[in-house]
Amino acid sequence: MKLSEAPTGVQVEVLHIEESDITPRLRGIGILPGIKIEVLKNAPMGDPRMYRVFSKVITLRNSEANLIEVQVSEDSPLPLTFVRPGDYKVEYIEGGKIARMNLASIGIVEGAVIRLLGDRRVQTDKGIYDVGFGKLSKVHVLPMKALFKADNAK
Numbered sequence: 001m002k003l004s005e006a007p008t009g010v011q012v013e014v015l016h017i018e019e020s021d022i023t024p025r026l027r028g029i030g031i032l033p034g035i036k037i038e039v040l041k042n043a044p045m046g047d048p049r050m051y052r053v054f055s056k057v058i059t060l061r062n063s064e065a066n067l068i069e070v071q072v073s074e075d076s077p078l079p080l081t082f083v084r085p086g087d088y089k090v091e092y093i094e095g096g097k098i099a100r101m102n103l104a105s106i107g108i109v110e111g112a113v114i115r116l117l118g119d120r121r122v123q124t125d126k127g128i129y130d131v132g133f134g135k136l137s138k139v140h141v142l143p144m145k146a147l148f149k150a151d152n153a154k
Contacts, residue, residue, distance in 0.1 A: 001072075004049070004065035006039045007079050009094065009140050012070035013037075020067055030054055036073060077140035081133060085118045088141035095138045106131070108139060 077091035107124030
């Protein structure tokens with residue numbers, strides 16, 4: 001996937017950078033194959049986007065980010081809109097107090113184990129709910145298998 005397509009809140013690893021006029025500038029700010037980049041946030045209209053490279057926060061236009069081929073880091077939480085049906089642990093929730101309260105009322109809180117069903121509904125310990133695409137994109141999760149692997153590595 002291209003860096004411009006990566007969802008906010010995830011960490012990606014650079015695989016390849018296409019050659020262009022700005023490639024030397026990208027290399028100069030530390031964007032090289034193998035480097036991890038955190039996708040921080042989008043401008044209101046989606047372009048430019050903010051990224052963290054090492055300890056620096058940078059902005060790139062989508063046309064610049066399209067030159068960078070990345071893959072999502074295995075241990076990076078993903079929004080529920082980007083994952084397949086299965087069991088997940090909620091790592092964090094983007095949004096304000098009201099969004100968190102609404103999600104908490106149906107059992108979606110940080111640390112909870114939830115199941116994403118094939119029809120994009122969410123099963124919690126309180127029941128099965130149609131959460132909606134907007135709220136699904138705010139809930140960042142890790143698959144239960146990845147958690148098991150990380151726990152065994154310790």
